[in-house]
Amino acid sequence: MSKGLPKRSENYSEWYNELVKKADLAENSAVRGCMVIKPYGFSIWEKMQRALDDMFKETGHSNAYFPLFIPKSFLSKEASHVEGFAKECAVVTHYRLINDPNGNGVIVDPDAKLEEELIVRPTSETVIWNTYKSWIQSYRDLPLLINQWANVVRWEMRTRIFLRTAEFLWQEGHTAHATKVEAEEETARMLDVYATFAEEWMALPVVKGQKTANERFAGAEDTLCIEAMMQDGKALQAGTSHFLGQNFAKAFDVKFQDKSGALEYVWGTSWGVSTRLMGALIMAHSDDLGLVLPPKLAPIQVVIVPIFKGDEQLEQISEKINPILKELKSKGISVKFDKDDQARPGWKFAEYELKGVPVRVAVGMRDLESGTVEVARRDNLSKEIVSIEGIAQYLENLLNDIQENIYKKALDFRTENTFEVNTWDEFTAKIEEGGFLMAHWDGTSETEEKIKELTKATIRCIPLNSKSEAGVCVLTGKPSEGRVIFARAY
Amino acid sequence: MSKGLPKRSENYSEWYNELVKKADLAENSAVRGCMVIKPYGFSIWEKMQRALDDMFKETGHSNAYFPLFIPKSFLSKEASHVEGFAKECAVVTHYRLINDPNGNGVIVDPDAKLEEELIVRPTSETVIWNTYKSWIQSYRDLPLLINQWANVVRWEMRTRIFLRTAEFLWQEGHTAHATKVEAEEETARMLDVYATFAEEWMALPVVKGQKTANERFAGAEDTLCIEAMMQDGKALQAGTSHFLGQNFAKAFDVKFQDKSGALEYVWGTSWGVSTRLMGALIMAHSDDLGLVLPPKLAPIQVVIVPIFKGDEQLEQISEKINPILKELKSKGISVKFDKDDQARPGWKFAEYELKGVPVRVAVGMRDLESGTVEVARRDNLSKEIVSIEGIAQYLENLLNDIQENIYKKALDFRTENTFEVNTWDEFTAKIEEGGFLMAHWDGTSETEEKIKELTKATIRCIPLNSKSEAGVCVLTGKPSEGRVIFARAY
Numbered sequence: 001m002s003k004g005l006p007k008r009s010e011n012y013s014e015w016y017n018e019l020v021k022k023a024d025l026a027e028n029s030a031v032r033g034c035m036v037i038k039p040y041g042f043s044i045w046e047k048m049q050r051a052l053d054d055m056f057k058e059t060g061h062s063n064a065y066f067p068l069f070i071p072k073s074f075l076s077k078e079a080s081h082v083e084g085f086a087k088e089c090a091v092v093t094h095y096r097l098i099n100d101p102n103g104n105g106v107i108v109d110p111d112a113k114l115e116e117e118l119i120v121r122p123t124s125e126t127v128i129w130n131t132y133k134s135w136i137q138s139y140r141d142l143p144l145l146i147n148q149w150a151n152v153v154r155w156e157m158r159t160r161i162f163l164r165t166a167e168f169l170w171q172e173g174h175t176a177h178a179t180k181v182e183a184e185e186e187t188a189r190m191l192d193v194y195a196t197f198a199e200e201w202m203a204l205p206v207v208k209g210q211k212t213a214n215e216r217f218a219g220a221e222d223t224l225c226i227e228a229m230m231q232d233g234k235a236l237q238a239g240t241s242h243f244l245g246q247n248f249a250k251a252f253d254v255k256f257q258d259k260s261g262a263l264e265y266v267w268g269t270s271w272g273v274s275t276r277l278m279g280a281l282i283m284a285h286s287d288d289l290g291l292v293l294p295p296k297l298a299p300i301q302v303v304i305v306p307i308f309k310g311d312e313q314l315e316q317i318s319e320k321i322n323p324i325l326k327e328l329k330s331k332g333i334s335v336k337f338d339k340d341d342q343a344r345p346g347w348k349f350a351e352y353e354l355k356g357v358p359v360r361v362a363v364g365m366r367d368l369e370s371g372t373v374e375v376a377r378r379d380n381l382s383k384e385i386v387s388i389e390g391i392a393q394y395l396e397n398l399l400n401d402i403q404e405n406i407y408k409k410a411l412d413f414r415t416e417n418t419f420e421v422n423t424w425d426e427f428t429a430k431i432e433e434g435g436f437l438m439a440h441w442d443g444t445s446e447t448e449e450k451i452k453e454l455t456k457a458t459i460r461c462i463p464l465n466s467k468s469e470a471g472v473c474v475l476t477g478k479p480s481e482g483r484v485i486f487a488r489a490y
Numbered sequence: 491m492s493k494g495l496p497k498r499s500e501n502y503s504e505w506y507n508e509l510v511k512k513a514d515l516a517e518n519s520a521v522r523g524c525m526v527i528k529p530y531g532f533s534i535w536e537k538m539q540r541a542l543d544d545m546f547k548e549t550g551h552s553n554a555y556f557p558l559f560i561p562k563s564f565l566s567k568e569a570s571h572v573e574g575f576a577k578e579c580a581v582v583t584h585y586r587l588i589n590d591p592n593g594n595g596v597i598v599d600p601d602a603k604l605e606e607e608l609i610v611r612p613t614s615e616t617v618i619w620n621t622y623k624s625w626i627q628s629y630r631d632l633p634l635l636i637n638q639w640a641n642v643v644r645w646e647m648r649t650r651i652f653l654r655t656a657e658f659l660w661q662e663g664h665t666a667h668a669t670k671v672e673a674e675e676e677t678a679r680m681l682d683v684y685a686t687f688a689e690e691w692m693a694l695p696v697v698k699g700q701k702t703a704n705e706r707f708a709g710a711e712d713t714l715c716i717e718a719m720m721q722d723g724k725a726l727q728a729g730t731s732h733f734l735g736q737n738f739a740k741a742f743d744v745k746f747q748d749k750s751g752a753l754e755y756v757w758g759t760s761w762g763v764s765t766r767l768m769g770a771l772i773m774a775h776s777d778d779l780g781l782v783l784p785p786k787l788a789p790i791q792v793v794i795v796p797i798f799k800g801d802e803q804l805e806q807i808s809e810k811i812n813p814i815l816k817e818l819k820s821k822g823i824s825v826k827f828d829k830d831d832q833a834r835p836g837w838k839f840a841e842y843e844l845k846g847v848p849v850r851v852a853v854g855m856r857d858l859e860s861g862t863v864e865v866a867r868r869d870n871l872s873k874e875i876v877s878i879e880g881i882a883q884y885l886e887n888l889l890n891d892i893q894e895n896i897y898k899k900a901l902d903f904r905t906e907n908t909f910e911v912n913t914w915d916e917f918t919a920k921i922e923e924g925g926f927l928m929a930h931w932d933g934t935s936e937t938e939e940k941i942k943e944l945t946k947a948t949i950r951c952i953p954l955n956s957k958s959e960a961g962v963c964v965l966t967g968k969p970s971e972g973r974v975i976f977a978r979a980y
Contacts, residue, residue: 063529
């Protein structure tokens with residue numbers, strides 16, 4: 001019994017939109033491009049936040065909070081940065097509303113104009129480096145390892161829930177270092193943190209790579225990224241880690257005295273992941289029945305549905321189930337016992353499938369007699385009759401299996417949809433089927449742009465683990481030293 | 491050895507400002523009225539958040555996220571609401587910057603004007619109730635119990651770090667109910683949660699009370715509050731819980747079908763606490779040496795300072811201390827072993843006093859011989875020689891004692907500075923000394939305003955537990971049925 005989702009094979013885009021809505025994850029708000037994250041969706045985001053935050057702290061970072069607003073002049077201090085963000089920023093120009101003396105209701109008070117316009121942060125490098133100027137004097141103040149959880153705004157024209165919204169939630173790490181090498185190491189370390197999070201928590205295999213100059217963050221000297229494959233074969237950039245060189249230190253005059261007493265500019269990094277990860281999670285694993293959540297991020301990991309008529313039967317089932325609930329909870333497993341007598345079991349089954357609950361346990365009167373329950377997996381939809389004896393341990397193991405299986409399925413899918421292509425004909429044919437194309441490229445922005453124009457495919461990254469291999473560019477025939485990943489992308 | 495703070499008795503206001511700065515809690519940013527919350531300050535706020543969030547979830551609430559921006563027309567839908575917030579709101583009017591063709595650098599693009607201005611949320615009732623309209627159809631959708639952690643902006647003219655800032659962090663609960671009684675119960679329940687949090691976590695005694703009509707939230711029918719006393723005798727409103735009646739349901743047309751099938755307007759509440767609590771925490775407990783933190787909110791609860799010369803001595807001390815660190819951590823106590831050999835013990839002692847670490851343990855070579863350590867309490871500055879044997883358990887008990895003692899001290903202070911006054915002469919004399927004045931009031935806004943004008947004292951609240959007592963208004967001599975609390979306030 002499906003909840004009336006479109007099929008992925010028929011309309012992937014509509015399937016995604018409907019799933020986000022029907023599974024109560026999020027919805028569009030009355031404000032153009034801004035979303036409302038609903039409680040169920042937010043509880044998944046909270047699990048992501050908690051896991052990432054723990055990883056940031058384990059790697060020595062502290063959280064802090066910087067202002068929402070950025071003076072216009074700050075944004076302009078780093079040339080490529082303002083170029084990148086000016087096109088799409090929300091600008092605060094006034095600070096008061098009044099009742100229109102001409103009777104047009106509430107209007108902006110023309111007398112309450114700000115001296116300098118404020119930009120709602122699209123990212124916080126500028127306001128943070130302006131602060132670091134007073135925090136950093138000596139090598140003893142370094143490294144400075146700070147993260148912020150915040151909302152940011154980029155006035156995107158075409159928006160899509162979770163994937164591209166005018167306002168989104170994210171974390172942004174901003175670190176400062178005494179040497180280039182340390183900053184480069186930090187850039188790589190945080191990319192590793194993101195990759196580990198994606199693979200171990202989201203069950204999402206990712207390619208770690210470097211962005212081309214074209215796709216680099218506005219203000220960075222080098223941008224590393226993790227790229228994931230969605231079920232329609234398109235790529236999704238799931239996180240980025242930037243080596244900023246001394247760009248922001250120079251723009252905001254942040255120098256430190258090194259051990260020899262000399263004044264040097266500080267080296268910087270920044271790195272972020274956002275609610276976009278919610279989109280990746282949904283699109284990577286879910287199916288035509290609804291969400292498929294990896295157990296580590298599922299708000300409810302196990303749901304127990306009693307099959308009963310009347311209070312007495314429910315009572316008997318509860319007696320058997322209550323100690324199991326207790327045992328599961330003591331194992332840190334989040335479990336729901338759905339005793340609601342207003343909904344039929346079949347309706348509940350479909351509902352929990354839609355919501356992506358990894359394991360469903362059904363138990364009726366016959367089960368009590370036979371000392372068994374029915375256990376259904378969400379990931380592969382298989383069912384099994386399992387003895388009640390030792391069920392908690394069984395379920396704990398099963399959740400681990402499911403976590404691994406979801407990862408493996410996504411990895412197999414990516415492997416099956418990654419192709420080496422060597423000619424332009426191959427390239428143009430394969431790109432229509434979707435997937436990652438491993439192809440040679442001559443290293444120029446011109447060729448990269450030409451290929452994008454002709455095929456809508458972009459270079460997702462130069463994989464960090466790519467082996468050097470002599471070849472010729474798939475478009476121009478010029479020499480190349482290794483393959484890069486092309487794909488159409490979200 | 492003090493870190494050069496002004497004395498509370500000489501300049502309380504400067505003492506507060508300097509303490510916030512020197513203890514690395516927060517600082518003013520380059521953006522008028524907006525603060526930077528520094529890592530140490532933020533780690534205290536994170537502890538507050540975690541404790542409150544757990545309490546909200548225990549009482550059945552879920553987190554969600556709503557847009558930062560509010561269309562101007564939404565704000566106007568509830569008459570007293572717009573009246574309350576229009577005076578001080580940040581208004582977004584444009585969505586793009588461009589390079590000025592006349593060479594004046596980066597300017598706001600006049601062609602990128604929004605059709606309707608957006609307000610940066612000062613509070614989210616309007617955008618949330620507009621959303622609830624589509625979430626609520628039937629009594630089955632109620633109660634709807636939602637909380638949001640967010641940043642909000644109120645363009646205050648006179649700002650003060652943590653206490654009154656243009657941008658601040660807070661949580662805002664927004665609930666919807668089928669009946670007036672349920673909404674009133676929720677309003678009271680969340681006030682109780684705040685009072686429990688203030689008393690048990692912040693060690694801050696509070697008076698639960700009701701605001702007068704004058705001080706009510708813009709759009710509420712009733713505002714409950716918790717009021718605390720700072721060390722200068724001034725009051726600080728630490729949290730509010732509003733009964734909204736059907737005001738926002740009517741403004742946004744939110745109706746539900748009740749069990750009989752009739753359509754009714756929904757009843758609402760909202761409630762919030764903010765980073766203002768950081769200000770309350772600092773001002774209630776700290777002293778001329780620095781912060782005094784209740785152990786439950788201290789990022790570092792115990793610091794161990796070794797007194798040593800050379801690596802060998804440090805080695806010997808570490809050998810003794812390492813198992814203690816392990817035992818303390820296993821008890822969930824956050825402990826720091828400060829082995830830094832660049833700073834002298836005396837400097838460290840002063841630094842941890844400044845930062846408010848509840849317990850300092852000093853251990854040197856002689857202590858190793860005698861099997862003891864020196865334990866210093868931050869709250870009352872007492873020191874004791876304690877056997878190393880069983881030290882972890884001793885410290886755990888001590889932290890509990892300190893938590894209680896800080897509360898008790900604040901409670902005693904409040905008791906000593908709460909006065910019943912019965913005549914206008916008494917009132918005007920006592921108000922200059924600070925503290926809470928329990929006085930009769932004739933119940934009119936006119937008298938309330940007159941008293942404020944004459945003395946700068948406001949009615950903090952009508953205490954919920956106040957006993958009815960016939961008397962006459964301290965200003966007008968008109969009859970009164972009970973005392974209210976007057977005080978000067980932050």
